[in-house]
Amino acid sequence: MKMWKQGLSLLIAAFLMTSVLSPTASADYFPKDDEKSNHASNIALIYTGYYNPDNYDGVKVGDYNKDQFLPYVGYLNEQGVAEDYFFDTFLMLTTQSPYKGSLARYYDWVAGSKPGTLQDWKWAMDRMFEKGLQLDGLEEAVEQVGADLNDPGKKVNVYLTMPFPDPQCKDFGDFNGDGQVKNLESLDTRKELNRWYIDTMTDRFNQRSYKHLKLSGFYWLQEDLDTGVPGEKESVQYTAECLHQHNMRLGWIPLRDRQTENATFYIDDLKLVKYEGMKQAPDYAIKLTSAIPAMDVGAVWTPAVENKSEKDAQGQLVTVEAVFSSSEPSVIEITPEGTLKALQAGKAVIRAAVGNIEAESKVVEVSPWRFNQLKGADSIIEMDPGLKNPVIRDPLQGGKQYVVKDGSNIKVAHKYNERYDMWLVFDHFGANKLHSFYEWRLSPNEGKEVSPDLKRASSVLQGEGSDWIGP
Template sequence: MMTNLQKASLFFLSFLMISIMACSRELSHDDNEEEIIFKEESSTGEPEHYQAVPNDLVLIYDGGAHRRIQWGKEHFAPYVSAEVNGEEKWLFDGFLFLEIHDGRGRGFASGYQAMAARKTEWENLLENYFAKGNGIHALNEQIEEMRKTGRVTGEFEKRKVVLCIPEPIPNQTDWGQLDGRSLQFFRKEDRIDACKWYIDFAEQLFQDANFEHVELVGFYWLAEEATNSRNLAKDVADYVYGKKYDFYWIPYFNSDGYSEWRNLGFNVPYYQPNYFFSESIPYSRLQEACDRARKFQMNMEIEFDDRALKNNGWGYRLTDYLDVYEKNGVFDSLKVAYYQGGDAFYKLSQSEEEADRALYRRIIHLITQRAEEGVD
């Protein structure tokens, strides 16, 4: 059986092969090509949702010792509201809290670290999100402050929180104990029990916090491929749905099982184009990702990191996402997730470079326009 490092190498080699086979960025899709307009698609067969799904879901990576960002109240300020055409308006309506490893050698999903995270790391991750002055508390406090000012226009709805579920990595034997028994992850029932414990713990922490301005609407499956979840995610989904939450998933481009999201048990899927991260990946990748999302009825993800800042020179790749998504009607009818590396959106909002400010203004305009017009 392969080790986690061997699996990580295989994932990397697969991604590298895709990148090498890709053409240069100068190749753009044919302007005469038939446009894909999502809102013309039939809604027949759409999955049932137990909670309202946010239009604009921003990914907040936090919880690992390697992180240098402090997600306090002030840091959430540019995500909560912004000035648009002279008026302060609400921005992201959804916040996904997640982490891939603990920064000390333990991974929360297959392939990230040599060792798998244990119960203690799972517990610490959640407690970090609910620590006073950080994470969800800080988000709630910033929203409260803005509501008290009365400056923000438009009707307010509670911001929606989604929490990641670490993958119970197959064959792990040192995860820890539940009810006096040691869980062994070569047993499917033990993997499911670990997930149930985590979901219950998260739900209890949220209830105990008694937040006024945010609500828990779902859980996110951290593993971005189905390789180790094909016979597990559906059982976890049944537990999530039994509690009236939704089950989110954001598989990467060509991920194992990405088109099988329904059978795997998820009901809020997004698709990663993975275009931003390498200049060897052609512009046509974005249209291909949109076509696949249309075919398999998935939402879309926008991806960028600090390289999008003017001083790093990759802002054009973020612009490409916005251009292609607008052409394809993504912002008219689909939900959008925003991968920002660490806090690249924050950096765009604080930058004095006009190119960065222009990107920031374009994003907040798209978000606030969606909020005003609504998404079908």
């Protein structure tokens, strides 16, 4: 399965909207495909800035043509034909120009850097419209994937970079043609620059008449907001207002505790009070009755949802009310009391919603046999707190392995210890249906070598709980 290429970071995005007049930021997140986010659900972060080829073995890292975009626009089979869509939104991130002026805030401790000027901004603007690359390449990729899927009208969302108008720059250049070199210490000048940039980029985008790209917004490049700088908050707010006039959004990934928050893309979050000493956004996770996500037929479990960002006075994670759902009600039913009832063998994704925030999902298997009483060897798996379980200690090194492919399912079997074989299973998994590691399984085998029979009884030792991919 052809899925990704080097040089691209991926962002599976959630969304947050706050009023520009609100004194505090909300902790509520948008669901996928929401109108207020211009229907963005899954965002690919595309690094299109300048990266000196001399530092990358001659490779032009920031250049993206159709072929480089294809595996992000669609799920491609071995013949390179799309079988489904992949990312629906593309954030074109231009962080630096070859002229070394900073497109974000200038810091004097960054070697060789200087405040960004009009020369840097114009390079970043032209970068998006290079023939056959960047937006052109994405347009061609979406057209091809849409044709593969008999969907010729397919469109994806695009967010363009909004460079940071740095008040440290006193000789920015003449961006409006009045013959004056601009000093960005002036808030009014910064506002005028922001509007000029948005209007110019929007006009250039529209002139290309892309059939498969929708300009949905701009991304505020500077990852923090310094409330000690006069007019900085007003500059951001004005930029959001300009975009709203074009029915677009201002996106932002905040810097917090010196680390960018993972997988969270904020929309129009202008006051930023929440990120200055207030508690973390909730991070909900489902807690099952057993640490091993495998149920017997007829078993009933009582799940819970914990907020991993909040602890009580005793240091325990806080439990919250949630509404549960099952992807396969015929396998695992959600009872009126909110419990999980195993009905027949199979697998189901268990999800939970706390208000409009979705918790981390869990994949649970229902086995026709007891998961702690393996067939074949009649050996009980006894878990204890010290990880002294005989199943997961004293593994054997080396030896023969068997690989069996059945459709998309791939099993790799090896002799794990004197009592068990271990199977590594790969398959499509998660909301994005990526082909990746799926689970570990154990199967009784007291022979000296691994057994080639991969259809015999086995038990889940550990299931994978994430479909994240990244750099």
